[in-house]
Structures are given as C-alpha cells and as structure tokens.
Amino acid sequence: MSMSLRLPTPARLGYSFNWVGRIGLAVILFWAVIAIIGPWITPYPTGEMVDFDYFGPVSQKFWMGTDYLGRDILSRVIMGARYTVGIALAAVTLACAGGVLLGMIAGVMGGWFDTLLSRLLDAFNGIPSLLFGLVVVAAVGSSIPVLILTLAAIYLPGAYRFARALAVNVNTMDFVTVARARGEGFAHLILREIFPNILGPVLADLGLRFVFIVLVLSGLSFLGLGVQPPNADWGALVRENIEGLSLGAPAVVFPSIAIASLTISVNMFIDNLPTRIRDRSA
Amino acid sequence: MTEPLVCVRDLRIGATTDSGRKVEIIKGVSFDIAPGEIVALIGESGSGKTTIALSLMGHARPGCAIHGGTIRLGRHDVTGMTERQRAALRGTEVSYIPQSAAAAFNPSKRIMDQVVEITSIHNLMPRAKAEAKARELFRALALPDPDTIGSRYPHQVSGGQLQRLSAAMALIGDPQLVIFDEPTTALDVTTQIEVLRAFRSVMGQGNMAGVYVSHDLAVVAQIADRIIVLRGGVVQEEGTTEQILTAPAHAYTRQLLDAFEPVPHVAAPKTGAQARPILQVDNLCAGYGAIRNGEPAAKILQNVSFRLERGRNLGVIGESGSGKSTLARAIAGILPAYRGNIQLDGAELKPDLAQRSKDQLRRAQIVFQLADTALNPAQSIETILGRPLTFYHGMKGAKRAARVAQLLDMVHLPNALRHRLPSELSGGQKQRVNLARALAADPELILCDEITSALDTVVAAAILDLLKELQRELNLSYMFISHDLSTVEAICDDVLVMLKGRVVEALPAARMSAEAVHPYSRLLISSIPKLDTGWLKGLEQDPELIALFARR
Numbered sequence: 001m002s003m004s005l006r007l008p009t010p011a012r013l014g015y016s017f018n019w020v021g022r023i024g025l026a027v028i029l030f031w032a033v034i035a036i037i038g039p040w041i042t043p044y045p046t047g048e049m050v051d052f053d054y055f056g057p058v059s060q061k062f063w064m065g066t067d068y069l070g071r072d073i074l075s076r077v078i079m080g081a082r083y084t085v086g087i088a089l090a091a092v093t094l095a096c097a098g099g100v101l102l103g104m105i106a107g108v109m110g111g112w113f114d115t116l117l118s119r120l121l122d123a124f125n126g127i128p129s130l131l132f133g134l135v136v137v138a139a140v141g142s143s144i145p146v147l148i149l150t151l152a153a154i155y156l157p158g159a160y161r162f163a164r165a166l167a168v169n170v171n172t173m174d175f176v177t178v179a180r181a182r183g184e185g186f187a188h189l190i191l192r193e194i195f196p197n198i199l200g201p202v203l204a205d206l207g208l209r210f211v212f213i214v215l216v217l218s219g220l221s222f223l224g225l226g227v228q229p230p231n232a233d234w235g236a237l238v239r240e241n242i243e244g245l246s247l248g249a250p251a252v253v254f255p256s257i258a259i260a261s262l263t264i265s266v267n268m269f270i271d272n273l274p275t276r277i278r279d280r281s282a
Numbered sequence: 283m284t285e286p287l288v289c290v291r292d293l294r295i296g297a298t299t300d301s302g303r304k305v306e307i308i309k310g311v312s313f314d315i316a317p318g319e320i321v322a323l324i325g326e327s328g329s330g331k332t333t334i335a336l337s338l339m340g341h342a343r344p345g346c347a348i349h350g351g352t353i354r355l356g357r358h359d360v361t362g363m364t365e366r367q368r369a370a371l372r373g374t375e376v377s378y379i380p381q382s383a384a385a386a387f388n389p390s391k392r393i394m395d396q397v398v399e400i401t402s403i404h405n406l407m408p409r410a411k412a413e414a415k416a417r418e419l420f421r422a423l424a425l426p427d428p429d430t431i432g433s434r435y436p437h438q439v440s441g442g443q444l445q446r447l448s449a450a451m452a453l454i455g456d457p458q459l460v461i462f463d464e465p466t467t468a469l470d471v472t473t474q475i476e477v478l479r480a481f482r483s484v485m486g487q488g489n490m491a492g493v494y495v496s497h498d499l500a501v502v503a504q505i506a507d508r509i510i511v512l513r514g515g516v517v518q519e520e521g522t523t524e525q526i527l528t529a530p531a532h533a534y535t536r537q538l539l540d541a542f543e544p545v546p547h548v549a550a551p552k553t554g555a556q557a558r559p560i561l562q563v564d565n566l567c568a569g570y571g572a573i574r575n576g577e578p579a580a581k582i583l584q585n586v587s588f589r590l591e592r593g594r595n596l597g598v599i600g601e602s603g604s605g606k607s608t609l610a611r612a613i614a615g616i617l618p619a620y621r622g623n624i625q626l627d628g629a630e631l632k633p634d635l636a637q638r639s640k641d642q643l644r645r646a647q648i649v650f651q652l653a654d655t656a657l658n659p660a661q662s663i664e665t666i667l668g669r670p671l672t673f674y675h676g677m678k679g680a681k682r683a684a685r686v687a688q689l690l691d692m693v694h695l696p697n698a699l700r701h702r703l704p705s706e707l708s709g710g711q712k713q714r715v716n717l718a719r720a721l722a723a724d725p726e727l728i729l730c731d732e733i734t735s736a737l738d739t740v741v742a743a744a745i746l747d748l749l750k751e752l753q754r755e756l757n758l759s760y761m762f763i764s765h766d767l768s769t770v771e772a773i774c775d776d777v778l779v780m781l782k783g784r785v786v787e788a789l790p791a792a793r794m795s796a797e798a799v800h801p802y803s804r805l806l807i808s809s810i811p812k813l814d815t816g817w818l819k820g821l822e823q824d825p826e827l828i829a830l831f832a833r834r
Contacts, residue, residue: 173655174650174652174655174656175655175656175657175658177616177650178648178650178656178719179669180616180635181614181615181616181635181643181647181648182643182669182670182673182674182723183635183638183640183643183673184673192658192661192669193658196658196660196661197658197659197660199660
C-alpha cells in the first residue's frame with residue numbers, strides 16, 4: 001500500500017537539479033530580479049555625471065568605479081540588465097516559440113507546406129545577421145520593440161530547422177501513429193504527442209540562442225545601433241569604456257563580468273536541466 | 283577430465299543507474315566451458331545472459347563494471363588484464379557474433395574489407411592469405427558465390443547471409459571461444475534453419491568452444507551441448523541439453539518449457555451464417571510510394587479477402603515482407619488502401635482514417651508490436667490511458683480516474699503504476715498498458731500487430747492468457763498478426779498464410795499443421811524449431827521449395 005501513497009512531487013518524478021544547474025538558475029534569477037527592481041536600487045541616476053574624475057577606481061562611493069564621463073558604473077550595469085536581459089529574453093522567446101511551432105507544423109504536415117517554408121527560411125538564413133540588423137535599424141530607427149523583433153527574426157530560421165528535424169523523427173514513432181489512428185486533431189498531435197518529446201533539445205537550443213542574442217545585441221550596440229544613449233546595455237557599456245582598459249579602470253571590467261556571468265550561467269542551467277527533460281529527445 | 287577452456291568463478295557485475303543507485307546485475311555466477319563445447323545461456327531479458335557473455339571478452343557495457351570474481355580464458359586471466367591486453371585477446375582468442383548483423387556491418391565498406399579486418403588489426407597474416415581464408419569460411423558457411431560475395435556491400439546480401447558473414451568475421455582469427463549473442467532472433471524461421479545449420483557445421487569442424495545466448499529453448503536445443511538457465515543474474519539450473527529438455531529439475535526451467543507449449547485455443551462456437559461478420563475485407567490492395575493513375579509505386583497487398591466473425595479470432599502469419607503489418611495498417615486506415623472494400627459490422631469503412639467517423643475509429647483499435655515506441659515517453663500511464671477515455675467517451679476527473687484504475691486492473695497491473703512513466707515499466711508491463719489503451723476505447727475489434735514478438739516466452743504466454751480472458755469478458759474479436767505459428771495456434775480460430783502480399787492459404791487453426799496444402803504453408807510449418815535435440819539433423823526440406831519461397 002505504501003506505493004499508492006507516493007505523491008508525484010517534482011523530485012520524485014525526477015525533475016531535480018544538480019548543484020551546477022542550481023547555481024546557474026540562481027545567477028539567472030539574480031539578474032532577472034535586478035532587471036525588475038533596477039530603478040529603485042540604483043545609487044545614482046544612470047545618465048548623470050557624478051564623479052569629477054573619469055575612469056575612477058573602485059571606491060566607497062562608487063562600488064564599480066566610474067566611466068569615461070564620470071558616471072557611476074554600478075548604476076549603469078543595474079539599468080543595463082534591464083536592456084540586456086529583457087531584450088535578449090524577449091527575442092529568444094519569440095524566435096524559439098515561432099521557430100518550434102512552425103517547425104512542428106512543417107514536420108508533421110510535410111508536403112508542399114514543408115518544402116515552401118523550409119526553402120523560404122533557408123533563403124532568409126543566408127542573410128548575414130549583423131548586416132540584416134544594420135539595414136533594419138537604419139531603415140526604421142532604433143527602438144526596443146524593433147530591436148527585439150529584429151533579433152527574433154535573425155534567430156527564427158535556425159530554431160525552425162532544429163525543431164523540424166526533431167519533429168520529423170518523433171512523428172514516425174508508433175505512439176504518434178496510434179494517436180492519429182485514434183482520430184486526434186492536428187493540435188493534439190503537435191502539442192501533446194510531439195512537443196513534450198522534443199522539449200529537452202529545444203531548451204538546450206534556446207539556451208544557446210540566448211547567448212548568441214546577447215552577443216549580437218552587444219555587437220549592435222558596439223556599432224551604435226542598439227540601445228540609445230544615455231541608456232546602455234552591457235555590450236554598449238563595454239564599448240564606450242573600452243579606452244579605459246589601458247588606464248586599468250574597472251569601468252570596462254564589470255560590464256564584461258556581467259555578460260560573462262549571464263551567458264555562462266544560462267549554459268550551466270541548460271546543460272544541467274533535470275535528466276527527465278534533457279533525455280527526452282527521440 | 284580435461285582442463286576447461288573457460289573458467290568463471292563467482293562473477294559479479296554491477297551497474298549504476300541514472301539516478302545514481304547501484305544495482306548488482308550478475309550475482310555470483312560460476313561455470314566452466316570445456317574446449318570444443320557449446321554452452322547456451324538461456325533466460326528472459328534482464329536475466330544477465332548477454333552481460334555474462336560480454337564479460338568473457340572482458341567487456342562491460344557502459345555504466346556496468348565487473349566488481350568481483352575471476353574469468354579465466356585458456357591461460358589468460360581476463361579479469362586481471364589491462365584494457366590493452368584485453369583488446370589483443372578479442373578477435374584472436376575470443377570473438378563475438380552480434381544479434382543484428384545489419385547493425386554490425388559498416389554499410390559503406392565492402393564485406394571482404396570488414397571480414398579480414400581482424401587479421402590486419404592483429405597482424406595475423408598477409409591480406410591475400412586472409413582473403414583466401416575468408417573465402418574458405420564463406421564456403422564452409424554455405425554462402426552463395428563464395429568467391430565474389432566479399433566484393434559486395436552489406437545491403438546487397440540478405441539478412442540470413444549477413445548473419446553468416448558476421449560469423450565469418452568472428453571466425454577468421456581462429457578464436458578458441460565464439461560468443462553468439464542471439465544471432466538468429468531477428469531472422470525469419472525459414473532463414474533461421476540455414477543459419478543454424480551453417481553455425482553447427484563450422485563449429486563442429488573447428489573444434490571451437492562457443493557460448494550461445496538465446497531466449498529460445500528450441501533453437502538452443504539444436505546447437506548446444508549444455509544449457510545454463512539464468513534468472514535475475516543467478517544460475518537457476520545447469521545441465522546437458524537432453525537433461526534440461528526432458529528432466530528439468532528447477533521450477534523456473536519447467537515454466538520456460540511450459541510456456542513453449544501454449545494451451546491450444548478452444549474455438550468459439552460458430553454463430554449462424556446470417557450474422558454479420560465484425561470485419562469483412564474484399565479484394566483489398568494497398569501499397570507505398572507516389573500514386574500514379576490511382577496506384578502506388580510499390581504495391582504490397584494484392585487482392586486480400588477474408589471474413590472475421592464476431593467473437594472469433596483471425597491469425598495472419600507470414601515472414602517479414604509478406605505484407606501482414608501492411609494489412610493491419612490498411613484496415614486501421616493508417617495506410618489508405620487504393621482499391622477494395624473494408625466493412626466493419628456491415629458498414630463500409632472509408633480507406634483513409636480522416637474520413638471515418640469517430641465511432642468507427644473507436645470500434646476498431648490497433649496495438650503495435652513495440653510497446654517502447656507505442657507509448658509516449660513523456661506522458662504518465664494515467665495520461666496515456668485517460669486520453670482515449672476523454673476523446674471517445676468525454677470522461678473527466680474522478681470518473682476517468684476510476685476507469686483508468688479499472689483498466690489497469692483488467693490487464694492485471696497495480697493501480698499504483700498510474701503515476702509512472704513508460705520508461706519505468708518492464709517490457710511486459712508496457713505491452714499490458716498498450717493493450718489497456720486499446721481497451722479504453724471499448725472496441726469490438728483489436729488488431730494485434732506482433733504484440734508478443736518482442737517479449738520473452740513466459741511473458742508472451744501471460745499476454746496470450748490475458749487476451750483470452752479479456753475476450754471472454756468483453757466479447758472482443760482479434761485479428762492477430764504474427765510470424766510465429768505456435769502463438770497463432772494458441773489464440774486463433776482461423777489462420778491466413780500470407781506470402782508477398784497475397785493470402786495463399788486460409789484454414790481453421792486447429793487443422794493448420796495437419797491439413798495445410800500450399801507448399802509455402804508446409805515449408806513454414808516444417809521450419810518452426812521443435813524442442814528436440816535431433817530436430818535440425820533429421821529435418822528434410824524440399825530444396826526446390828526453399829529456392830522458391832525462402833529468401834536466404
């Protein structure tokens with residue numbers, strides 16, 4: 001009888017993390033919280049010059065030093081989290097959700113729909129990502145929604161290809177045939193039978209894409225096409241303070257650490273997802 | 283007595299599961315093999331028979347490790363060796379013939395290159411000599427065109443030939459011990475005979491010792507001198523083949539033998555001729571590939587017709603490629619038939635399942651062979667069984683949960699299993715869940731596609747008993763597809779014999795072995811191994827028939 005009393009808690013079903021995954025998740029959550037509560041905890045307004053010196057060292061007053069204009073780096077990193085984490089997360093969610101959905105539809109439907117969509121997205125994939133970003137931003141101007149949509153568009157074809165390949169494999173499994181023979185509709189086949197079985201690899205792919213998007217966003221900001229001054233994302237912070245490197249200023253070091261900590265912890269988290277999810281690939 | 287070739291003492295092999303739990307797979311096994319002797323390891327899946335066989339090469343599968351005991355092979359102590367020394371041993375002292383020859387050959391290299399590979403790895407002999415020796419082995423193994431077969435690619439020979447070629451690959455280094463890992467399990471019965479014969483003659487000439495791993499007692503009876511019965515990593519019984527077959531001492535061995543001779547099916551009384559058959563198929567044609575002029579490129583089924591009365595069972599037998607699974611798929615509508623007529627209880631079924639009504643789909647359910655792939659690995663048993671209940675009967679909440687419990691009870695599974703995922707069940711349990719899902723629809727007809735083929739004999743016999751019990755209680759009709767005549771005899775009233783997409787013979791199951799007249803049916807019946815050590819030796823088959831029907 002003791003068996004029937006076993007409750008299906010996450011840990012008992014195998015949805016538990018190892019400590020590396022937990023550290024990754026903790027760092028991601030930390031930055032997410034910082035991004036949300038940023039405006040209330042910044043010691044100084046982001047755009048204001050508060051130090052008389054430029055490239056100031058770490059001090060009691062300025063925990064992370066000051067930048068090339070004498071602005072507080074800590075405040076700028078905290079506010080930069082909003083842009084970097086927010087934009088990258090929104091873009092990667094859009095790219096993967098769209099790509100996976102289209103990929104599953106194409107993989108299950110097959111035929112002309114699959115061929116048409118695949119070739120179309122292949123062609124789109126051929127455009128260099130930074131060039132595409134440059135053209136779009138130059139054409140419609142830089143704003144946060146434009147940045148998010150541009151980045152999502154750049155990374156959608158890859159997510160589509162990946163999900164389609166997985167869905168095609170799962171689609172030939174007997175349990176999908178059984179569901180089809182039962183008379184199930186298209187939505188059930190995709191969402192209930194196929195999606196849970198490609199979730200593991202798709203999440204791993206999402207983590208990878210997230211990192212790429214953070215890097216491309218930094219690249220766009222480096223070119224001056226990303227977040228516009230006086231606000232700045234982390235990539236922009238690195239760019240505008242790059243001269244400080246020769247002066248040994250902390251201004252360039254801390255934004256770099258912030259980028260590294262986020263990207264590395266996302267990978268740590270994805271690589272150590274619960275085995276239940278991770279090993280579910282077909 | 284002579285010094286044994288292989289000496290295994292108190293062998294212990296353990297593994298670490300994904301969740302980090304340590305389990306012992308082999309729990310202190312000891313046995314000897316004399317030079318020139320063939321010893322069979324018999325047991326169901328999970329009994330550790332393959333693990334023991336692999337350990338004789340000093341190999342443990344990933345995650346497993348030899349924890350204790352000693353294995354001595356000739357003058358080598360396998361357990362005390364470094365990995366490099368073991369590698370030198372493999373191919374020259376001990377070699378391995380895998381279950382699936384198709385997976386063991388590299389599809390992009392010629393057969394000869396792969397067969398002589400061992401001689402070049404171990405620097406045994408020059409290439410020309412090795413090729414000459416390989417051709418000799420091809421001849422000894424009764425392969426066709428022994429001089430030229432080596433220049434073909436693996437996909438250009440049949441499955442039975444490939445299995446014999448993998449034996450040539452294993453024997454080229456003149457090993458003292460050959461490990462056969464279920465080498466005929468994946469083959470058709472008519473092909474199996476030829477492969478077994480080839481193995482027997484080569485092993486007899488070479489005075490090599492062998493370990494034959496199998497779950498099929500009848501096959502083992504033909505080739506082994508001694509049998510070791512395993513269960514749960516422990517030796518249950520050890521004895522000569524004669525003794526095990528005629529006077530088994532252990533209860534488990536008797537159970538294995540009993541499972542081999544299933545209780546014959548008591549035919550349901552024939553209902554009046556006026557009663558509507560549950561399933562009637564007329565001139566059904568189906569195939570795969572691009573459709574031109576209303577006909578597909580590869581035609582599989584050709585003019586198949588039969589009737590299945592309500593409450594009776596129809597068996598469909600045939601070898602791989604005979605179209606029996608295609609027949610089930612065409613009836614279920616998964617593969618739309620391009621011609622012909624299917625009637626379920628007098629009402630016509632449209633060829634494509636998208637055009638059938640939900641109620642028609644509900645009344646005929648299909649159960650697949652591999653429960654591993656037929657159950658969604660991401661869903662719990664409760665979700666898997668609950669879906670058809672919601673889909674067909676609109677059940678929800680407590681009512682559905684109660685029905686799931688009832689269904690699990692019907693297939694003799696504890697209700698506590700409902701929170702588990704399919705990967706946490708054994709093969710037999712999975713097949714029961716697979717069956718319960720079909721029952722959830724309240725069907726009248728169940729199409730069973732080789733549902734016992736992937737199971738161990740004892741488990742398969744239990745599934746057959748369950749099918750019979752369910753039939754009595756629920757007034758079901760089964761269409762039972764199998765390549766195994768004894769399984770079909772155990773459950774079916776009528777049998778169709780299929781060959782190349784056509785029905786060549788239809789007979790009541792009870793009269794099948796005695797009255798079948800079509801030469802192919804006769805060949806099929808005579809090819810089924812019997813629990814008799816002299817069966818293969820005494821077997822005489824018409825070579826013309828074999829040339830005509832068996833694809834060796």
